[in-house]
Amino acid sequence: MDLIDEDNYERASLYKLFSSLFMQEPTEEVLETLKEIFQMKFDETTDEIGKDFRHLFQKPAGHLAPYESLYSYPLGDRPRLWGKVTEKVQECYRSAGLMIDEEIHVIPDHVSAELLFMSYLIDQGLTDRQKSFIEDHLLTWMPAYCDELQEHARTTFYKEVAEMLKEFLSSDYEEFESSGNH
Numbered sequence: 001m002d003l004i005d006e007d008n009y010e011r012a013s014l015y016k017l018f019s020s021l022f023m024q025e026p027t028e029e030v031l032e033t034l035k036e037i038f039q040m041k042f043d044e045t046t047d048e049i050g051k052d053f054r055h056l057f058q059k060p061a062g063h064l065a066p067y068e069s070l071y072s073y074p075l076g077d078r079p080r081l082w083g084k085v086t087e088k089v090q091e092c093y094r095s096a097g098l099m100i101d102e103e104i105h106v107i108p109d110h111v112s113a114e115l116l117f118m119s120y121l122i123d124q125g126l127t128d129r130q131k132s133f134i135e136d137h138l139l140t141w142m143p144a145y146c147d148e149l150q151e152h153a154r155t156t157f158y159k160e161v162a163e164m165l166k167e168f169l170s171s172d173y174e175e176f177e178s179s180g181n182h
Contacts, residue, residue: 008122008123008125011119011122011172012118012119012122012123013119014168015115015116015118015119015122016115016116016119018115018161018164018165018168019111019112019113019115019116019119020112021161022057022066022110022111022112022115023106023112024053025046025049025050025053025054026046026049026050026053026157027046028046031046031049031157038160038164040157040160041156041160042155042156042157042160043156044155044156044157048155049155049157049158051154052153052154052155052157052158053158055154056149056152056153056158063152064145064148064149064152065081066110066111066112066145067081067086067107067109067110067111068085068086068089068109068111068114068137068140068141069081069082069083069084069085069086069107069109071140071141071144071145072085072137072140072141073085081107082107085109086107086108086109088136088137089108089109089113089114089137090108092117092129092133092136092137093108093117095129096117096120096121096124096126096129097124098117098120109137111142111145114133114137114138114142115138117133118130118133118134118138121133130176131176134169134172134173134176135173138169139169139170139173142165142166142169143166143169143170146162146163146165146166147162147166149161149162150162150163
């Protein structure tokens with residue numbers, strides 16, 4: 001396997017960064033880094049952003065539960081956790097040689113897991129799988145999820161994260177379409 005090139009290294013790093021923003025409350029250090037790298041305009045404190053994280057992603061019922069199976073499901077099915085979509089995502093992981101450790105306690109179609117999986121595919125140089133995963137999974141629900149996130153976020157920070165993620169996924173996919181490869 002060839003060493004990963006700089007563009008793919010950056011892509012994988014961005015997928016990992018976005019994944020982390022949905023997995024845990026960002027630290028002061030992460031927020032400062034994001035402001036520098038992306039010229040983000042938010043001015044909320046780490047505490048305010050943490051409260052918004054909990055409001056959006058950790059309510060018992062999940063105000064904006066970040067699972068593909070709640071946004072994308074087969075005709076005749078209903079949105080539910082651990083549905084058919086979750087099984088399909090889990091099969092994508094398995095077929096790429098990746099097993100999620102049961103101790104992680106993350107449902108396979110959680111936004112963080114899916115974004116992290118894309119970084120794995122990039123790191124492994126599995127270009128065909130990247131294209132199909134972004135088509136069959138990420139783009140089927142994440143743009144709508146990002147729209148809802150922008151609508152429900154109480155902080156400028158999460159509104160900006162939603163917009164950046166949506167733009168990133170779109171431009172990443174356009175690269176596949178225009179080059180036929182990455």
